Amino acid sequence: MPSRTLNDCLAPAKLNLFLHVTGRRADGYHLLQTVFQLLDHGDILHFETRDDGVICRTSDVPGVDADSDLIVRAARLLQATLGEGHRPGANIAIEKKLPLGGGLGGGSSDAATTLLALNHLWQAGLNRGQLMELGLKLGADVPFFIFGQNAFAAGVGEELTAVTTPDGWYVVLEPGVSVPTPAIFTAKELTRNTEPVTILDFSTAPVGFGKNDLQVVAAKLFPEVAEAISWLQKYGDARMTGSGACVFSFFAHEPDADAVLKAVPAHWKAWKARAIAQHPLADI
Structure with missing residues (x-):
């Protein structure tokens, strides 16, 4: 089967236009309110399917081991939802533009873009809600990027409501x-x-x-x-x-x-x- 590709996929940065800590749950998680804003700037990912089931990050990311990279973890998590008779793999290249530890959601956005892209390329058939559930296993901000639009968030960040934000x-x-x-x-x-x-x-x-x-x-x-x-x-x-x-x-x-x-x-x-x-x- 010929490989399928999806190139120049923007994994957009996010800003927290405000971020309020309103409390703390008994399990230690903080209760938050924020508005997430998407930007037209971020990491760029390239995807190519392969038929041997291997997930390979083909770009080096300084300071991030491939097996612990959210990109690879997201791909493997999605792959695990597929039937045994349908286990395609992928080569994933990344042009890293967002800094680590910057508060821009770079790793979470990369993971979300990986789930969205491979769900399409692998014809996995998961809907947005199912992808958001997978994303939450990878990090609290991942579901927002899969949600796909600017959002007012509450709870620990998982309660998302679409919101209109200023153009600029x-x-x-x-x-x-x-x-x-x-x-x-x-x-x-x-x-x-x-x-x-x-x-x-x-x-x-x-x-x-x-x-x-x-x-x-x-x-x-x-x-x-x-x-x-x-x-x-x-x-x-x-x-x-x-x-x-x-x-x-x-x-x-x-x-x-x-x-x-x-x-x-x-x-x-x-x-x-x-x-x-x-x-x-x-x-x-």
């Missing part, structure tokens, strides 16, 4: 440090009592809404994050995404974003991205 541009700074999520959520300084909000609260005034409760902790533990926030605040509302480390600000017009990019100090990596309404693979 984001400037994102990479402070050059990787922030481990457990270090933020276990910090004694983290508050867990922000009052719950509603989608209507957000939709009434979405630009600059709320705050990121994890930001204070990350900025204290990682001065590089605090420095990036302080610099970007000169140009507008600046905040951290996820548990860090990347920092962003919204601009309604692209020339304004370009002007800020030109002023970014040379020791930081920075880029702009447009807000998008749905995942590029949402319709396959």
